[in-house]
Every structure is written in C-alpha cells, then in structure tokens.
Amino acid sequence: MADKTEANVAPWCPFCGMDVGRPSDQVQRKMTEFPVGRCECGAVYVCDATGHNVGSAMVECLVFACNDEWDLAWELIPEEDYLTGRIENYDDVTHQVVPKRNLDGRAVRGVLYFVRLHTEVAEIAERFRKKQENPAEAGPAPAAAAVQPAVDGQGKKVRASKKKVRELVQAGDVDALVxxxxxxxxxxxxxxxxxxxxxxxERYHVAWMLGEVCAGVATREPGPVADLLHR
Incomplete structure (x- = not known):
C-alpha cells in the first residue's frame, strides 16, 4: 500500500498502484449491494461507505470476482487462490482517500476492499462469465442460491451442540444445518x-458439507462466512 500523507489523494489499487475509478452499482443488483469496480490489473473492489460492514463487503467482492458463481467462491483458499487488500479512509462522496478521516466537518470511515484472483482461478471465472453471456451454448443455467427464510425469533431459542452438528453432517442434512x-x-x-x-x-465429506452450508447461510448472513474464510 502506498504511503499515506496529509493530502487527500485519489484511491489506488493495492496490487498495481494505479488509480481506480469510482465504484458503481452492478447492472443486476444482488445481495447487500455494495458499489463495485474493476482495476485494469484484473482486481475487483467494493465500497463499504461506513466501514462497519467489511465482512459482508469481502464476501460480495469475492463472489463478484467469481462472476457471481457462489460455488466457485466457496472453494477458493485465501492467498493460494486469491489475494486481498484494502484502502481505508475512503470518502465515497468525493472519491478520495482522506488520511485525516474528516472532510469539511464530516467523518470519513469508508473502506475499499480488493480481491485479485490468481491466473488459473481468474480463467475459470472468465469461462463462467462467457457461459452467462451465451446461455444457449452453456446449456441449462445452474439454479441461483436461494435466499434462506428468516429464522422465527419467537419461542424457544435453538442452540447448536457438537453432537447435534456431527449427526447432521453425517446424515448430509444441509437444510437443517443451514x-x-x-x-x-x-x-x-x-x-x-x-x-x-x-x-x-470423512474429511472430504465434511469439507463439501461446510461449503454447502456456508453458501446457504451467506444468502442471509454473509458476515460470519467471511470470518470463517479468514480463519
């Protein structure tokens, strides 16, 4: 990351150092809807204007990098398959990095979160994109991840236990685990x-189950899934 000075500067890509454009809404609005952008080096980024939703922003950025292919995103391993970076003190109003974190009496707490896929993974994501643009050649499109229904907050609170989770994993009950x-x-x-x-x-089965459960949970609560990816 470049050295910070007291002067306000245009935001830059932490991977190549080039200035990046203002994030904008996706053409097809999805998920929690952070504005997104692409750098010329291939990195993608999202903007969390408040700085309080970085976990959710990270998930959306990774999925955006994978051209909205959730299954691919959950299979990726940090550093081995992709790199991450962030630019803090970003002001989405003026599209500047404000080191003093205050601009004309207004607090600046925004974060730009970046993801850059490694070459092999980027090629896979690009193939998914081409299939999306040419559905006739790709055959039937896979079903999108359905948003899980909200959990009823009334009544007795459900608590997980190691034994219960182990039994559900062994039974392959993804819906119950979600x-x-x-x-x-x-x-x-x-x-x-x-x-x-x-x-x-058994480890392979658990890994597959974890990916399926994370995909379901992330449709409603992406933050905890983001935390899991960084453990």
Whole structure:
C-alpha cells in the first residue's frame, strides 16, 4: 500500500498502484449491494461507505470476482487462490482517500476492499462469465442460491451442540444445518472442527458439507462466512 500523507489523494489499487475509478452499482443488483469496480490489473473492489460492514463487503467482492458463481467462491483458499487488500479512509462522496478521516466537518470511515484472483482461478471465472453471456451454448443455467427464510425469533431459542452438528453432517442434512447456523452461528465452527477427522473420506465429506452450508447461510448472513474464510 502506498504511503499515506496529509493530502487527500485519489484511491489506488493495492496490487498495481494505479488509480481506480469510482465504484458503481452492478447492472443486476444482488445481495447487500455494495458499489463495485474493476482495476485494469484484473482486481475487483467494493465500497463499504461506513466501514462497519467489511465482512459482508469481502464476501460480495469475492463472489463478484467469481462472476457471481457462489460455488466457485466457496472453494477458493485465501492467498493460494486469491489475494486481498484494502484502502481505508475512503470518502465515497468525493472519491478520495482522506488520511485525516474528516472532510469539511464530516467523518470519513469508508473502506475499499480488493480481491485479485490468481491466473488459473481468474480463467475459470472468465469461462463462467462467457457461459452467462451465451446461455444457449452453456446449456441449462445452474439454479441461483436461494435466499434462506428468516429464522422465527419467537419461542424457544435453538442452540447448536457438537453432537447435534456431527449427526447432521453425517446424515448430509444441509437444510437443517443451514437453519441451525442461522439460529446459532457456532454451527459453522462446529462443522469446521470436524475437518480434523482422521478418515480422509470423512474429511472430504465434511469439507463439501461446510461449503454447502456456508453458501446457504451467506444468502442471509454473509458476515460470519467471511470470518470463517479468514480463519
């Protein structure tokens, strides 16, 4: 990241150092709707104007980099498959980085979150994009991730347990695990711990289940999934 000075400057890409354009809304509005942009070096970025939703912004940025292919995004590993970066003190009103965090008496707390896919992964994402543009050649389009229904807050609070989560994973009950995770987010941690099972086949099953559950949870609560990706 470039050295900060007291002067306000145009935002830049943390990967190539070039100035980046103002983020804008996607043509097809989806998810939590952070403005997005693309750098000439191939990186993509999203803007969290408040600086309070960086977890959700990270998820949207990664999915945007993968051309909205959720399954691909959940399979990626930080650093091994993609790099991340961020520019803080961004003012979305004037499209500037304000080191003093105050502009004309107005607090500046915005964050630009960046993702750049490694070459092989970027090529896969590009193939997905081309299929989206030519659906006739790609065959039937895969179903989009359905937004999970809200959890009923009335009645007895549902709590996850290691035993219950293990049983649901072994049974392959993705829907029940998603519902449980939305009620008690510890469910994701309990599934993650099962990745240390001694049996290789069991570990692969757990990894697949974790990806499916995260995909379901992220349609309503992307923040915890973002935290899981960085553990």
């Amino acid at each position: 519902a449980l995770a939305l009620a008690d987010i510890r469910t994701l941690r309990f599934i993650q711990r099962l990745l240390y099972a001694p049996d290789e086949a």
